[in-house]
Amino acid sequence: MSNPLRDMEKPDLIFAIGTNMTECHPVAATRLKKAITDGAKMVVADPRRTRLAEMADLHLPIRVGSDVALLLAMAHVIHREGLIDESFVADRTADSDQFLKHIREFPPEWAAPICEVPAEDIEQAGLMYGRGNPSAIYYTLGITEHICGVDNVQSLCNIALMTGNLGIEGGGINPMRGQNNIQGAGDCGAVPANFPGFQPCDNPEFAEKFSKEYGTEIDAERGITKVTALNRCGNGIHAMIIDGENTVVSDPDRNHCEHALKSLDHLVVIDIFLTETGELADVVFPATAWGETDGVQTNTERRVQRLRRAVPPVGEAKPDWWIVSEIAKRMGNTHFEFESAKDVFNELCRLSPIYAGLDWDRIDNSEYQWPVPEEDHPGTPRLHEGEFKNGMKGLFKVIGYRDPAEVIDDEFPIWLTTGRRLQAYHTRTQTGRSAGIEYLLPEETLEVHPTDAEKLGLTHGGMAKMSSARGSIEIPVKVTDMSPEGTVFTSFSFANVPVNILTGSGYDPVTETAELKVCPVRVEPV
Amino acid sequence: MTEFREDLKDQKLLTMTLDGGIVKFVDGETIYEVANRHRKEVPTLCYDERLEAFGACRLCVVEVEGIRNPVASCTTKAADNMVVKTSTEAIDKHRKTLLELVVSENRNVDVDELSGYASQEMTNLVDRYEARTGRFCGEQSGTTNTDDKNPFILRDYDNCISCYRCVRVCAEQEGDYAINVMNRGFHTQIITEFNHDLRDSQCTFCGQCVQTCPTGALGDKKALRDADTEGEVKKTRSICPYCGVGCSVDLLSKGDKIVGVQPAMDGPANEGALCVKGQFAFDFIQNNDRLKKPLIRRDDGELHECEWDEALEFAAAGFKKARDEYGRHSIYGVASGRAPHEAAYTMQKFIRSSFGTNYIDNCSRA
Numbered sequence A: 001m002s003n004p005l006r007d008m009e010k011p012d013l014i015f016a017i018g019t020n021m022t023e024c025h026p027v028a029a030t031r032l033k034k035a036i037t038d039g040a041k042m043v044v045a046d047p048r049r050t051r052l053a054e055m056a057d058l059h060l061p062i063r064v065g066s067d068v069a070l071l072l073a074m075a076h077v078i079h080r081e082g083l084i085d086e087s088f089v090a091d092r093t094a095d096s097d098q099f100l101k102h103i104r105e106f107p108p109e110w111a112a113p114i115c116e117v118p119a120e121d122i123e124q125a126g127l128m129y130g131r132g133n134p135s136a137i138y139y140t141l142g143i144t145e146h147i148c149g150v151d152n153v154q155s156l157c158n159i160a161l162m163t164g165n166l167g168i169e170g171g172g173i174n175p176m177r178g179q180n181n182i183q184g185a186g187d188c189g190a191v192p193a194n195f196p197g198f199q200p201c202d203n204p205e206f207a208e209k210f211s212k213e214y215g216t217e218i219d220a221e222r223g224i225t226k227v228t229a230l231n232r233c234g235n236g237i238h239a240m241i242i243d244g245e246n247t248v249v250s251d252p253d254r255n256h257c258e259h260a261l262k263s264l265d266h267l268v269v270i271d272i273f274l275t276e277t278g279e280l281a282d283v284v285f286p287a288t289a290w291g292e293t294d295g296v297q298t299n300t301e302r303r304v305q306r307l308r309r310a311v312p313p314v315g316e317a318k319p320d321w322w323i324v325s326e327i328a329k330r331m332g333n334t335h336f337e338f339e340s341a342k343d344v345f346n347e348l349c350r351l352s353p354i355y356a357g358l359d360w361d362r363i364d365n366s367e368y369q370w371p372v373p374e375e376d377h378p379g380t381p382r383l384h385e386g387e388f389k390n391g392m393k394g395l396f397k398v399i400g401y402r403d404p405a406e407v408i409d410d411e412f413p414i415w416l417t418t419g420r421r422l423q424a425y426h427t428r429t430q431t432g433r434s435a436g437i438e439y440l441l442p443e444e445t446l447e448v449h450p451t452d453a454e455k456l457g458l459t460h461g462g463m464a465k466m467s468s469a470r471g472s473i474e475i476p477v478k479v480t481d482m483s484p485e486g487t488v489f490t491s492f493s494f495a496n497v498p499v500n501i502l503t504g505s506g507y508d509p510v511t512e513t514a515e516l517k518v519c520p521v522r523v524e525p526v
Numbered sequence B: 001m002t003e004f005r006e007d008l009k010d011q012k013l014l015t016m017t018l019d020g021g022i023v024k025f026v027d028g029e030t031i032y033e034v035a036n037r038h039r040k041e042v043p044t045l046c047y048d049e050r051l052e053a054f055g056a057c058r059l060c061v062v063e064v065e066g067i068r069n070p071v072a073s074c075t076t077k078a079a080d081n082m083v084v085k086t087s088t089e090a091i092d093k094h095r096k097t098l099l100e101l102v103v104s105e106n107r108n109v110d111v112d113e114l115s116g117y118a119s120q121e122m123t124n125l126v127d128r129y130e131a132r133t134g135r136f137c138g139e140q141s142g143t144t145n146t147d148d149k150n151p152f153i154l155r156d157y158d159n160c161i162s163c164y165r166c167v168r169v170c171a172e173q174e175g176d177y178a179i180n181v182m183n184r185g186f187h188t189q190i191i192t193e194f195n196h197d198l199r200d201s202q203c204t205f206c207g208q209c210v211q212t213c214p215t216g217a218l219g220d221k222k223a224l225r226d227a228d229t230e231g232e233v234k235k236t237r238s239i240c241p242y243c244g245v246g247c248s249v250d251l252l253s254k255g256d257k258i259v260g261v262q263p264a265m266d267g268p269a270n271e272g273a274l275c276v277k278g279q280f281a282f283d284f285i286q287n288n289d290r291l292k293k294p295l296i297r298r299d300d301g302e303l304h305e306c307e308w309d310e311a312l313e314f315a316a317a318g319f320k321k322a323r324d325e326y327g328r329h330s331i332y333g334v335a336s337g338r339a340p341h342e343a344a345y346t347m348q349k350f351i352r353s354s355f356g357t358n359y360i361d362n363c364s365r366a
Helices: A005-009 A026-037 A051-055 A067-080 A086-092 A096-103 A108-115 A119-131 A149-163 A182-187 A204-214 A226-231 A254-262 A320-330 A341-351 A450-456 B031-037 B089-105 B121-128 B165-173 B208-212 B276-280 B308-326 B341-355
Strands: A013-017 A041-045 A058-060 A135-139 A173-175 A239-243 A266-271 A283-286 A295-298 A304-307 A414-419 A446-448 A463-467 A472-479 A487-491 A519-525 B013-018 B021-026 B061-064 B083-085 B153-155 B179-182 B189-192 B218-220 B234-239 B248-254 B257-263 B295-297 B303-305 B331-335 B360-362
Touching (some): A013 A119, A026 A051, A041 A051, A041 A119, A067 A096, A119 A149, A182 B360, A204 B341, A226 A254, A239 A320, A266 B308, A295 A341, A320 B308, A320 B341, A446 A450, A446 A463, A450 A519, B061 B089, B089 B121, B153 B208, B257 B276, B308 B331
Parallel strands (some): A041 A058, A239 B331, A446 A472, B331 B360
Antiparallel strands (some): A463 A472, A463 A519, B153 B218, B179 B189, B234 B248, B248 B257
């Protein structure tokens, strides 16, 4: 997030797109509710009539995967109505001319048939965002899990840049991170493009720095993503180590994923339970769980916080860092002389400019949001205040609309989109093993609009067979107008409804993030 | 709270006399807030600093010079040159009488601390003002709602004192409006719409009503399963393990067992709020399915428990073999978005320093 969580109580206009925040980030959503109570207006773009959509002043139930079209038309309205922050555009951005010329071609009337919402509503959304003072954007995986995920994010940046809603209290572009430490995994350099602290791998200066630190010549080029690695299993990739991820269930195209992992010569899994992924491994290590281990995690507002051990680990479980270090040592690697989580974290701080002012003891009270470039620095709750990083200009990007990787046709005439539920988390390895949760959410269902249910011959509580180009599953039907006509929804949480057998139609060409939010399907009664 | 409220920090600085001392305050502060900043320990039952002041319990009354009757400090704004006494013989007697009345109306004064964050507030005040005198007796209010079979929230309204903190936190803090008040006086009932179970209401089971209840009328059913477990309750500050908001929590443990979770009121991300997962979905960590020893695949094709040494050697040997046979670009590492930094850091270092590649990713693409 560019802005701190507490800023969520301060926007004048909230634009929430592709985020089911009351279910996926409920505590953050309470702040938006307070802002609304205090008079803020809200525009929600989401195919489903979520709780957030019900609270909105304007809900745009756009067709899944049509976000770029909506955002182009909103930019068009902002420009046409003279709602551009001229001084911000002049002082802090570049390439605006080309962009402003581009969006002239995309009025709401052009976007309406693509988004399947009235042009007047798109017009209204553009006016509301453009007039908000300040306007804040919140988004989640509904924006990124598309073949055009990067285009979606850049389209959001465009409208924020046009209106000067960056670097100000109550504004910003705010992705809500879905996992407790997914931000931290990136901070730590567990990505193919960056060393710890977002130092690019393809910059020889950093490659040399880490080669020296780690005592090995490291490639001065990006690695491959997990998606590519899975595609190459058995053909280039022959050994894999996976920590705390139930890849088989959470990733798209389950059959492909299972086949990939089975093709490896050597699969090592570290986890707290024997997951479906662990069952394919050659060795499985028992890791300590939350509450059993000391450590650090970074939240969605870049706040670096300590986790503390409350009870001893069950059985012989060990911290992940210890397990990985021991494997490294047994391969003759002499750079793993860590004695505690503190040692590991302090090494990360030493090598990462964004953490340079931090150490284990300094983060004891959760006070700091990175970047914290030096000791005595107060941290950075709000990014881009006054200027962008390194004095750079905010770049407008010229983006065009593309259809999803697969679109509906006679064979697969319904859009499937997927997401999460309030009471379940991911593949339920944790919430499924917590007493009482099943009372609130005993099973997964497929949400179908009443008109579609009638057309397809589906009944509330009855079973449906849902198929895509990759496979089919059976699932109980819930008839509800939460789903719009022509679109069905389910979560990926339940093992008996392995929806990721169906998904995986395409990937964003830049990030290789899977298009989990769009999958044409056929639904029929069983 | 020793600092001024953030929303008032730009207001005019004024002075008043508080228990004989001259103190500064900002225009807009209530007498209670000023007293609280100066650690005066003014008693309250209906007060939660996150909610609008309510003025129902009348325990926070103070003496203000020039005003004949005691005033409720939580709803009265401090004024320039005001002279306030937070504790006098008359005020304390008034407080004691109020607490004696509360005791007479409630069936249980002592509740287990596992009931909730604020559950000891009434008990502590009753003891502080020595109010277990039995001076009053008569009608008791409320009825236990034993019909609500939800596994998380105990609804024992026999212990309700009508402070409405639960109703207010649900509305003001959560924006859920799942519960409301029916009737008044001895017949007061906290109910859902049409008095259905919580599950059939707007309730999201965030547990905020439980945590703000000052009497244990609302209790954390899950934590209370361990009310009779041996040992003191220990609190360990940590961060919730679910979504990216990063709510601060206190893990409650007895001996080696995690027994519950309470929100941290001073957590910067959540300021005392939690959701159903963070509040109630903690016991997975001591579930029987936890892996307790390393597993290794033997010749029969099955995974078997083994010793650490064997598993670590086997893991290392497999990576060495892949490197020797297929080259250093044949090994790939996937770090977790769920485990702490130290896990992700060592994982990327393992790949980079052992194989010299950037063949590392995490689970953010799915």
